Amino acid sequence: AQTVTQSQPEMSVQEAETVTLSCTYDTSESNYYLFWYKQPPSRQMILVIRQEAYKQQNATENRFSVNFQKAAKSFSLKISDSQLGDTAMYFCAFMKHAHDMRFGAGTRLTVKP
Amino acid sequence: GAVVSQHPSWVICKSGTSVKIECRSLDFQATTMFWYRQFPKQSLMLMATSNEGSKATYEQGVEKDKFLINHASLTLSTLTVTSAHPEDSSFYICSARDRSIDSNQPQHFGDGTRLSIL
Numbered sequence: 001a002q003t004v005t006q007s008q009p010e011m012s013v014q015e016a017e018t019v020t021l022s023c024t025y026d027t028s029e030s031n032y033y034l035f036w037y038k039q040p041p042s043r044q045m046i047l048v049i050r051q052e053a054y055k056q057q058n059a060t061e062n063r064f065s066v067n068f069q070k071a072a073k074s075f076s077l078k079i080s081d082s083q084l085g086d087t088a089m090y091f092c093a094f095m096k097h098a099h100d101m102r103f104g105a106g107t108r109l110t111v112k113p
Numbered sequence: 114g115a116v117v118s119q120h121p122s123w124v125i126c127k128s129g130t131s132v133k134i135e136c137r138s139l140d141f142q143a144t145t146m147f148w149y150r151q152f153p154k155q156s157l158m159l160m161a162t163s164n165e166g167s168k169a170t171y172e173q174g175v176e177k178d179k180f181l182i183n184h185a186s187l188t189l190s191t192l193t194v195t196s197a198h199p200e201d202s203s204f205y206i207c208s209a210r211d212r213s214i215d216s217n218q219p220q221h222f223g224d225g226t227r228l229s230i231l
Binding site: 033041052061095103105 | 156179
């Protein structure tokens, strides 16, 4: 079974600063996909970024980027120029080829003015 | 973009009653839908995978007779919590996979249902 570990229950960052959220996973699969989701207080699940395991290049979406280290099974999220609206729970998720998603425990991020 | 509608968004009912939650894909067809449960300040835990026209696949520890899932069409899956008790109070979220695109694309999530059993 695949497991996803987020070791930081809570993080905080000053507005406009950069923060990195960590995620590690365990799998014997070679073909899989990784995601970061944001869940604000409204509890909507918002896709932030995704990474295909077969791609070596790290994914980037505007202020959000990942550091994907396949050998280390690490998938961290970097948020640059943090904004107050980034305050939310962030979940790392793993998906085996054409299967369901498995989520980490989440990191509560607070952006301070 | 792809929209998944979940209804109701919030329901309060008495212990012992059954509650049905609907998950609809509004602008796409979904062969597969997923049901998650999220307790306060915890992660999403997969309960079951709902497949159109066939029986749902339940995760270990999830009672299939307690959480009835029906996926009778390509746009609708329902979760019925039978004889609900206070410990069933939780946030239930569904997601759906668009059958017309690569199955490795992210699932589309509904906005969730807050279930409170008194």
